[in-house]
Amino acid sequence: MEWHIITGSKGGVGKTLLALLLSARTLEEDRGSTLVLDLNSMNADFSRLLFYQKEVGESISISIPAQERKNEQIVLQKTFSLDKKGNPYFYVVGWPLNPFRMYDPSLFAKLLATLKNAAADFEGRLDIPPLET
Known part of the structure; x- marks a missing residue:
């Protein structure tokens, strides 16, 4: 499974643009499913841009470790x-509930x-091909 992590405390340097371009490239290569997580839910530009009015089915949630x-x-x-021919590329966007x-x-x-570890479960629940492993 490929992991691409984009982080930084400075705003306005292109993190969202880089993440969007990387996601688009990954989707074009069509090598299995893609999962995109936006952990900055206070400024969720990335999530809003990716799935605005394009939700497919119901969302699900998974538990992740936390303090306490x-x-x-x-x-x-x-x-x-x-894509250019109008064919859909399906993928999954995730964000913190709180x-x-x-x-x-x-x-x-x-x-x-x-x-x-949860990939096999949510792949089935969201009806997506397996994530790359």
């Missing part, structure tokens, strides 16, 4: 983009492991 032994939830929504809670960076490795 409480689990947070990531919402996953199937969506699509169209937009006001900052995700603890020390738990990021556990988040990645949780997503990888």
Whole structure:
């Protein structure tokens, strides 16, 4: 599974644009399913741009590790983009259920492991091809 992580505290330097271009390239290559997570739910430009009025089916949520032994939830929504011929590329966009809670960076490795371990379950629930492994 390929992982691309884009982060930085400075605004206006092109993180959202880079993420959109990387996502578009991945979708064009069509190598299985694509999962895009927007962990900055307070400024969710990326999520809004990707699935505005293009939701497919119901969203689902999965538990992710958090401090205080409480689990947070990531919402996953199937969506699509169209290629030049009008054929859909399906992919999944995820974001934190609670937009006001900052995700603890020390738990990021556990988040990645949780997503990888939950992939088979949410692939079936969202009716998407397997993520690359």
